[in-house]
Amino acid sequence: MHVTVNGGCHCGAVRFEADVAHNVRLLACNCSMCAKTGFQHLIVPHSDFRLLQGGDNLSHYRFGTGAAEHLFCRTCGIRSFYQPRSHPESWSIDFRCLGDGHILSATVENFDGKNWESARASLTDDE
Numbered sequence: 284m285h286v287t288v289n290g291g292c293h294c295g296a297v298r299f300e301a302d303v304a305h306n307v308r309l310l311a312c313n314c315s316m317c318a319k320t321g322f323q324h325l326i327v328p329h330s331d332f333r334l335l336q337g338g339d340n341l342s343h344y345r346f347g348t349g350a351a352e353h354l355f356c357r358t359c360g361i362r363s364f365y366q367p368r369s370h371p372e373s374w375s376i377d378f379r380c381l382g383d384g385h386i387l388s389a390t391v392e393n394f395d396g397k398n399w400e401s402a403r404a405s406l407t408d409d410e
Contacts, residue, residue, distance in 0.1 A: 289335075290381040292356035292363045297337030299364060301327045301376060306388045309378050314396025316346075316353065320362065323378040323391065332364070332374045369394075369403050 284305050291298040303325065310324035311317075317324075337356065344353040350368035355361065363380035367373070378389060395402040 286386060288381050288385045288387065290363060290376065291337070292359050292361035292380065294356060294359040294361075296340045296358050297356045297361075297363055298335040299376070300333050300335060301325075301374075302331040303327060303387065305386065306390070307378075309389050309391045310375075310394040311391050312394040312396035314399065317396060321379070322362065322375075323389075324367070324394070325376040325378045325381075325389075326367075326370050326373045327376055328373050332376070368399070 285302045286305055287300055287302050289298065289300040307325055310326070312322065312324060316322070340357050341354045342357045344355065345351065346353075348368065350371075352366040353362055354365045356363070361380065362377065364374050364376045367375040381387070
């Protein structure tokens with residue numbers, strides 16, 4: 284069963300919606316970026332994600348290999364979603380940026396982003 288959830292940044296300039304399963308798995312990463320922000324990764328295929336507004340208000344940031352494209356609201360600085368290195372065919376939505384009242388049930392799994400290569404190899408193909 285899939286449900287449509289919505290979310291965005293703190294100020295509301297960036298808004299999105301996505302179709303996700305009712306029971307979702309979140310990745311809690313310990314890389315330098317995620318450890319500082321507390322980002323909880325909800326991986327959503329590109330085809331199930333829709334940016335509703337604020338594309339012109341997004342600022343881009345890349346570091347390390349440059350494979351991940353981090354997107355921040357220019358107004359409030361929140362990274363509500365981005366293009367992860369680990370899942371190039373999907374967006375990573377910050378579960379904490381979903382709108383209130385969603386009915387998702389979430390399980391959190393640790394992801395060792397400090398040791399990215401070995402952590403990526405441990406991910407299953409069903410993601």
